[in-house]
Amino acid sequence: xxxxxxxxxxxxxxxxxxxxxxxxxxxxxxxxxxxxxxxxxxxxxxxxxxxxxxxxxxxxxxxxxxxxxxxxxxxxxxxxxxxxxxxxxxxxxxxxxxxxxxxxxxxxxxxxxxxxxxxxxxxxxxxxxxxxxxxxxxxxxxxxxxxxxxxxxxxxxxxxxxxxxxxxxxxxxxxxxxxxxxxxxxxxxxxxxxxxxxxxxxxxxxxxxxxxxxxxxxxxxxxxxxxxxxxxxxxxxxxxxxxxxxxxxxxxxxxxxxxxxxxxxxxxxxxxxxxxxxxxxxxxxxxxxxxxxxxxxxxxxxxxxxxxxxxxxxxxxxxxxxxxxxxxxxxxxxxxxxxxxxxxxxxxxxxxxxxxxxxxxxxxxxxxxxxxxxxxxxxxxxxxxxxxxxxxxxxxxxxxxxxxxxxxxxxxxxxxxxxxxxxxxxxxxxxxxxxxxxxxxxxxxxxxxxxxxxxxxxxxxxxxxxxxxxxxxxxxxxxxxxxxxxxxxxxxxxxxxxxxxxxxxxxxxxxxxxxxxxxxxxxxxxxxxxxxxxxxxxxxxxxxxxxxxxxxxxxxxxxxxxxxxxxxxxxxxxxxxxxxxxxxxxxxxxxxxxxxxxxxxxxxxxxxxxxxxxxxxxxxxxxxxxxxxxxxxxxxxxxxxxxxxxxxxxxxxxxxxxxxxxxxxxxxxxxxxxxxxxxxxxxxxxxxxxxxxxxxxxxxxxxxxxxxxxxxxxxx
Numbered sequence: 008x009x010x011x012x013x014x015x016x017x018x019x020x021x022x023x024x025x026x027x028x029x030x031x032x033x034x035x036x037x038x039x040x041x042x043x044x045x046x047x048x049x050x051x052x053x054x055x056x057x058x059x060x061x062x063x064x065x066x067x068x069x070x071x072x073x074x075x076x077x078x079x080x081x082x083x084x085x086x087x088x089x090x091x092x093x094x095x096x097x098x099x100x101x102x103x104x105x106x107x108x109x110x111x112x113x114x115x116x117x118x119x120x121x122x123x124x125x126x127x128x129x130x131x132x133x134x135x136x137x138x139x140x141x142x143x144x145x146x147x148x149x150x151x152x153x154x155x156x157x158x159x160x161x162x163x164x165x166x167x168x169x170x171x172x173x174x175x176x177x178x179x180x181x182x183x184x185x186x187x188x189x190x191x192x193x194x195x196x197x198x199x200x201x202x203x204x205x206x207x208x209x210x211x212x213x214x215x216x217x218x219x220x221x222x223x224x225x226x227x228x229x230x231x232x233x234x235x236x237x238x239x240x241x242x243x244x245x246x247x248x249x250x251x252x253x254x255x256x257x258x259x260x261x262x263x264x265x266x267x268x269x270x271x272x273x274x275x276x277x278x279x280x281x282x283x284x285x286x287x288x289x290x291x292x293x294x295x296x297x298x299x300x301x302x303x304x305x306x307x308x309x310x311x312x313x314x315x316x317x318x319x320x321x322x323x324x325x326x327x328x329x330x331x332x333x334x335x336x337x338x339x340x341x342x343x344x345x346x347x348x349x350x351x352x353x354x355x356x357x358x359x360x361x362x363x364x365x366x367x368x369x370x371x372x373x374x375x376x377x378x379x380x381x382x383x384x385x386x387x388x389x390x391x392x393x394x395x396x397x398x399x400x401x402x403x404x405x406x407x408x409x410x411x412x413x414x415x416x417x418x419x420x421x422x423x424x425x426x427x428x429x430x431x432x433x434x435x436x437x438x439x440x441x442x443x444x445x446x447x448x449x450x451x452x453x454x455x456x457x458x459x460x461x462x463x464x465x466x467x468x469x470x471x472x473x474x475x476x477x478x479x480x481x482x483x484x485x486x487x488x489x490x491x492x493x494x495x496x497x498x499x500x501x502x503x504x505x506x507x508x509x510x511x512x513x514x515x516x517x518x519x520x521x522x523x524x525x526x527x528x529x530x531x532x533x534x535x536x537x538x539x540x541x542x543x544x545x546x547x548x549x550x551x552x553x554x555x556x557x558x559x560x561x562x563x564x565x566x567x568x569x570x571x572x573x574x575x576x577x578x579x580x581x582x583x584x585x586x587x588x589x590x591x592x593x594x595x596x597x598x599x600x601x602x603x604x605x606x607x608x609x610x611x612x613x614x615x616x617x618x619x620x621x622x623x624x625x626x627x628x629x630x631x632x633x634x635x636x637x638x639x640x641x642x643x644x645x646x647x648x649x650x651x652x653x654x655x656x657x658x659x660x661x662x663x664x665x666x667x668x669x670x671x672x673x674x675x676x677x678x679x680x681x682x683x684x685x686x687x688x689x690x691x692x693x694x695x696x697x698x699x700x701x702x703x704x705x706x707x708x709x710x711x712x713x714x715x716x717x718x719x720x721x722x723x
Contacts, residue, residue, distance in 0.1 A: 011438070011445055014230065015269060018222045025222070025273050028215045033281040035208035036423065037289055042201045044416035046194060052411070053172040054186050055193030058105045059116045060087060061175045062097050062189075063182035069095045071122075075115040075148055083111050094182050109168065117155045117167055118148070120174035215274060223270030230262045234451055242458040243524045244484045249451065252335035257451055260330055261444035268441035275430045283427035286420045297399050301421050304392040305428050311384055319377045320439055322370050329367040336363045389425055393418055457484070458523050460543050467542040469550040472631035472662040473535055474498040474521065480529035481520060489528065490516050491685045498678070500631070503655070503663045505673035507706060508682030514666045515556055517682070518634050521664070522551050534632070552625030554638040556666075558617035560609030565594060566601040568620055572628040581627055587653045588623035589646050590616070615642055622650070626658065633658060635665045639672050647672060670710045679703070 015022055049057055064072075069088070073081055087108060088095040100108070158167055180186050238246075238254055246254070290298055340347065340356050347356050400414035479494040491513045498504035506514050520527055523544055531538045539547055552572070560568050569581040581601065585591050593616050597603040609617045618638055625633060639647045651672065654663075667673045674693050681689035681696060681703045689700030696703040 014226045029278045032211045035204045037285045040416040040419035050194045054176045055190035056172045056176045059171040061178035064178045072119045075118045116171035219270045219273035223266045226269045227266030253331045264444040279427040279430040286424035467546045469631045472500045475533045478530040502677035505665045505676035505679045512682040513685040550631045552628045552630035552633045554635045556636045558621035562607040584623040584626040588619045589650045590619040632662045637666045
């Protein structure tokens with residue numbers, strides 16, 4: 008949870024705005040049930056009369072109500088009216104003042120209503136009988152007031168006020184006011200207010216959705232930038248640790264989970280508490296005395312959700328690992344599709360993918376089934392709550408303690424409170440899954456590359472390009488044994504230093520140490536006498552033209568690939584590099600020449616063409632050091648020979664390191680290193696090694712005849 012909110016920290020201003028808007032949204036949402044209650048209780052039952060003071064009252068009724076009041080009530084009553092044309096009209100008072108008068112004058116107005124009802128039942132005229140002595144009448148009023156005050160305490164103000172409002176409506180009609188018009192006017196006003204609140208709430212909801220989505224999208228964008236920036240700086244050791252498939256999943260699926268939940272955090276997690284607290288305040292305000300029903304519903308709801316969460320949460324944690332596995336299998340199959348077809352392994356690979364896919368599907372089905380149980384279960388709890396409220400409220404309505412509108416409002420508030428807890432519990436299911444994704448992303452972001460620039464690293468300009476491996480030892484991370492041991496040699500500018508040996512002897516590992524794909528365990532690699540670990544990697548790699556064992560091209564054009572290491576290279580420079588790499592032959596055959604498209608991974612060119620373009624790309628940089636890691640293996644002998652000849656002529660000032668499998672590729676090298684099980688077992692020219700290095704001689708004899716080597720056949 009903390010990590011999710013931490014990702015939103017840069018957008019705190021927007022989050023504050025969203026919070027304020029959610030308060031407005033909750034206020035509107037919570038206001039509507041009260042309007043519904045008022046429409047039922049005031050607009051329909053009480054004829055649109057809101058306050059106990061009549062708008063107009065006849066002089067006779069005015070005097071009768073006055074007689075039922077104490078001195079304080081009389082003062083308030085008389086100060087509220089002015090007499091015009093034989094009628095008493097209510098002065099212009101604020102809603103707050105009218106509300107205070109409702110409480111203050113409730114008892115005498117209810118008392119007037121009861122007197123009127125009793126006289127109506129007895130068939131008498133409305134008014135106070137004059138033949139009753141004043142003392143006796145005072146005692147009767149006091150007794151009646153006590154009875155009404157007791158009624159207020161037992162049944163509540165809302166029910167008692169309804170009685171007073173009925174008398175108020177009667178007074179308005181007696182004074183000549185149109186009761187139906189007042190009722191319709193009230194209903195229209197209330198309806199328009201509800202419409203306005205609903206429109207405001209709709210606009211705020213849309214705005215909240217927009218801002219929350221922008222924050223979520225921003226969080227996703229920032230995380231993708233951070234993860235990509237981190238991964239691009241990883242050494243090969245970190246890439247191997249996570250695996251490419253897992254890094255892809257973390258950069259896509261995991262970030263998408265965090266982005267989605269970040270949006271929902273703002274829309275639901277912030278909104279739910281506001282609604283819950285507001286709903287509880289409103290429920291207390293109704294005075295219905297049914298808060299225990301909501302408490303029971305919330306407890307049952309939380310218990311139900313926690314039961315589901317405890318069952319499904321372990322599966323959510325496993326799911327991300329299974330997604331990694333599906334991605335890994337998919338990537339392997341798609342990358343090696345030609346090999347799979349060549350060996351007729353389509354069926355087996357389909358089964359392998361199906362196995363990973365079914366395991367993921369099985370887990371997803373389990374979690375989805377559990378989630379599918381959640382919604383019906385929650386609806387049962389919510390509908391059961393509504394039924395229980397109706398049943399309890401029906402008894403209270405029958406007893407006269409609450410009104411129908413109050414029950415309606417209470418049900419709505421109860422549903423809003425339950426829904427707020429429902430939103431929180433739903434998020435409690437989504438949050439752990441997003442938390443797992445956030446942890447996986449955070450693991451990438453917190454992983455420091457084992458190969459970094461030193462804090463005191465300085466700018467370095469390679470002048471001559473003398474490369475020295477000074478008693479270098481190297482072991483892969485977590486490996487027990489060294490891959491390379493005591494590698495010691497010097498490669499000079501204008502010379503070709505070749506490396507040859509059996510498969511797996513450490514040739515590629517040796518050259519991968521030069522651009523610091525890995526760092527040496529012991530010893531040092533220097534360029535012009537400076538340890539490469541003391542240089543900035545940017546300066547180091549800018550001066551190295553590296554052609555990997557497997558040619559890698561990027562989607563774009565031939566020209567964009569050749570300019571990969573030098574974006575401002577001219578047409579003449581890329582053409583010259585292509586000529587050296589013997590790539591012009593097939594480039595000129597293409598209609599668009601250097602603007603010809605290259606598909607992702609160079610899948611629309613052959614292996615030999617891909618290698619030649621990779622060689623040309625390195626040459627375009629004009630680096631001080633050129634490294635060819637078995638980069639001529641896909642070339643035919645003729646192209647290989649022509650390419651090497653052109654290379655020696657055009658880049659003769661550079662230091663050349665060539666890893667090769669074929670003797671013919673390195674036969675004219677100035678210095679040949681023979682590797683065997685990670686050690687140099689021979690060093691010298693071709694002729695020297697034939698004489699004094701048995702390993703080299705065996706490799707040479709396995710590829711060339713004794714005649715080609717200039718040797719006499721030895722006896723078997």
